[in-house]
Amino acid sequence: MKKAYIETYGCQMNVNDTEVIFSILGRAGYERTEKMEEADLLMANTCSIRDNAEQRIWGRIEAFNQARATREGVLVGIVGCMAERLKNQLLDTGKVDLVAGPDAYRRLPELLRAIHPGAPQMDVLLSRDETYADITPVRTDRNGVSAFISIMRGCNNVCSYCVVPYTRGVERSRDPHSIVREACDVFSRGYREVTLLGQNVDSYHWTDGTETVGFAELLRRVAAISPLLRVRFATSHPKDISDEVIETMAEHENICKHIHLPVQSGSTRLLEKMRRKYTREWYLERVAKIRSLIPDCGLTTDVIAGFCSETPQDHRDTLSLMDQVGFDWAFMFAYSERPGTLAAKQYPDDVPPEEKNRRLNEIIQLQGRKSLERYRAQIGRRLQVLVEGPSKRNPAQLCGRASNSMMCVFPDTVHRAGDYVDVVVKDCTSATLICELTA
Numbered sequence: 001m002k003k004a005y006i007e008t009y010g011c012q013m014n015v016n017d018t019e020v021i022f023s024i025l026g027r028a029g030y031e032r033t034e035k036m037e038e039a040d041l042l043m044a045n046t047c048s049i050r051d052n053a054e055q056r057i058w059g060r061i062e063a064f065n066q067a068r069a070t071r072e073g074v075l076v077g078i079v080g081c082m083a084e085r086l087k088n089q090l091l092d093t094g095k096v097d098l099v100a101g102p103d104a105y106r107r108l109p110e111l112l113r114a115i116h117p118g119a120p121q122m123d124v125l126l127s128r129d130e131t132y133a134d135i136t137p138v139r140t141d142r143n144g145v146s147a148f149i150s151i152m153r154g155c156n157n158v159c160s161y162c163v164v165p166y167t168r169g170v171e172r173s174r175d176p177h178s179i180v181r182e183a184c185d186v187f188s189r190g191y192r193e194v195t196l197l198g199q200n201v202d203s204y205h206w207t208d209g210t211e212t213v214g215f216a217e218l219l220r221r222v223a224a225i226s227p228l229l230r231v232r233f234a235t236s237h238p239k240d241i242s243d244e245v246i247e248t249m250a251e252h253e254n255i256c257k258h259i260h261l262p263v264q265s266g267s268t269r270l271l272e273k274m275r276r277k278y279t280r281e282w283y284l285e286r287v288a289k290i291r292s293l294i295p296d297c298g299l300t301t302d303v304i305a306g307f308c309s310e311t312p313q314d315h316r317d318t319l320s321l322m323d324q325v326g327f328d329w330a331f332m333f334a335y336s337e338r339p340g341t342l343a344a345k346q347y348p349d350d351v352p353p354e355e356k357n358r359r360l361n362e363i364i365q366l367q368g369r370k371s372l373e374r375y376r377a378q379i380g381r382r383l384q385v386l387v388e389g390p391s392k393r394n395p396a397q398l399c400g401r402a403s404n405s406m407m408c409v410f411p412d413t414v415h416r417a418g419d420y421v422d423v424v425v426k427d428c429t430s431a432t433l434i435c436e437l438t439a
């Protein structure tokens with residue numbers, strides 16, 4: 001068997017895509033290795049969401065070429081969103097043998113066979129229907145507890161700052177029967193949690209003309225597999241998250257009470273410029289709805305600081321919304337102009353870098369205070385935790401997440417990964433709940 005070494009960058013979708021790639025390469029006689037020095041194929045599954053995500057990859061290409069300098073026949077491949085965005089630019093370096101976009105993974109064996117000195121291979125065609133539904137991913141997680149399952153690919157929203165629609169193509173939903181089969185399969189292999197993945201899971205919609213399945217129905221079907229199987233999902237979209245989805249979460253104990261709901265900005269003027277298709281008021285109404293039906297629901301978000309034309313007032317609107325909602329945590333970034341996006345074509349990137357960073361730091365500090373408030377509010381509560389394994393910081397402790405996605409650590413020498421335990425929260429930091437097993 002040949003050996004394939006893959007580094008994965010970016011989002012959970014990419015983690016699951018790497019698992020799909022390992023499965024496809026397995027059919028072509030490649031097995032997975034975590035050692036570059038023994039690999040016949042060195043690959044990076046890449047992200048294009050911000051410039052620094054791509055800058056990193058140029059360094060990896062150099063590292064791959066150094067690693068293969070002393071061994072004959074080792075191939076270098078760049079796949080994923082950066083491959084889709086840059087295409088020939090990667091081949092023109094003369095240091096990459098294979099370039100494949102997110103919809104071309106099924107052709108990897110054929111492309112690898114066709115590579116000869118001076119004949120690198122590329123496939124960056126985007127598909128309208130590829131979902132890899134029939135491919136059983138080779139799981140790369142370390143604990144055998146939590147598995148990612150992609151339920152759809154691509155995105156039709158075209159937010160003005162986002163490169164995803166250009167690198168992952170149009171939205172397509174996967175056959176729900178194949179999703180339920182995959183969830184049953186991982187459950188039977190001991191996994192106790194699945195995370196359903198999509199750029200915008202709320203617009204999941206599948207039909208074969210007779211049967212039609214939306215996201216709420218899909219959640220019900222996966223939750224029905226077993227009460228011991230936890231169901232999570234990411235990423236939601238404020239304009240599409242329905243009352244039916246929130247009600248379905250409230251009605252099913254094993255659908256975890258956490259929603260990642262990117263807001264991006266607290267200013268309606270800026271949300272319009274971002275083409276997010278909702279207003280500040282709409283977002284706050286969705287949050288109120290979630291909290292009315294699921295009072296303890298964990299809420300997390302994404303925020304962009306310094307988007308084109310952002311005024312000090314727009315920035316204050318973002319701070320006041322974050323203060324009002326009180327997110328558990330957030331991904332917070334300064335706006336990074338992405339070539340080819342609507343914003344790059346139409347709007348000057350006019351907020352100076354130092355001002356972007358000043359605003360970003362203000363947002364990060366506020367979120368740090370809100371996270372501490374949110375975690376402190378858990379002290380004294382009893383929570384059910386799914387054990388993921390030993391705590392990274394203290395191997396004498398175990399760690400795992402509560403339903404609201406907060407990480408818990410607790411002294412425990414009895415239980416193991418995959419067990420459910422009941423704990424009481426004794427203390428916290430702004431990112432971890434310090435707990436004890438209940439008697």
Ligand code: SF4
Binds near residue numbers: 156159165199200
């Ligand atoms: S919803 Fe918007 S930000 Fe999210 S992936 Fe789609 S285009 Fe990008």
